[in-house]
Amino acid sequence: MNEQKNPWTTIREEVVYANNWIEVVHKDVLNPNGNPGVYGQVNFKNIAIGVIPVDEEGNTWLVGQYRFPLEEYSWEIPEGGCPEGENMLDAAKRELKEETGMEAGSYEMICKIHTSNSVCKEVAYIYLAKDLKQGKAEPEDTEQLVVKKVKLSEAIQMVMENKITDSMSVAGLLKAERFLKGEV
Incomplete structure (x- = not known):
């Protein structure tokens, strides 16, 4: 069996909903065993971008906000979207500044x-940012943010205690810790 070959067959697909951020696609498929089925897929219109700012003293900055779909408050790394055609590094710089x-x-x-x-093919890229200079935040009108400075070790502890649950933040913070220790 070839693990790299797609075992699914798409018979028909149709965009059933779209807005400025996502589209939902309904697919009639044959599953890997050849049986008919359906698959719903959410396609994001942006690449997800995250930034972990770390200063010389080992501090980082977390962003807190209420996440409407979860109906929960969430502590996260600075993150946002990179529209098609925008350079990912430029998007990371923009998100950190905003x-x-x-x-x-x-x-x-x-x-x-x-x-x-x-259910989706969203890809996220996370950057480590150093040599920091503080300026004035410029959040979007959809964002009501609280920014807090914590030791990176405290942010890692928040991950371990499930106080940070956002997937980009969890993966990025754990990777940043190992990266900064020279383990990656």
Whole structure:
């Protein structure tokens, strides 16, 4: 069996809903065993971008906000979307500035993840930002943000205690910790 070959066959697909951020596609398929079925897929119109700012003292900045679909408050790394045609690094710089007011002297992409590979094909790229300079935040009108400075070790503890549950934040913070220790 070839693990790289797609075992699914798409018979028909139709966009059943779309807005500025997502589209929902209904697919009639043959599953890997050749049986007919359906698959619903959500396609995001942006690439997900996250940024983990870390200063010389080992501090990072988290962004808190109420997440409407979850109906919960969430602590996260600064993150947002990169529209088609925008450079991902430029989007990372924009998101960091918008949400925290910071600019960084260096950025390094440290993580690529699939955010939910069962119903969507969203990909996220997470950057480590260093050499930070504080400015004024410029959040979008859909964002009511609280920004807090914590030790990176405290953010990792928040991940371990399920106080940070956003997938990009969990993966990015754990990877950043190992990256900064030279383990990656």
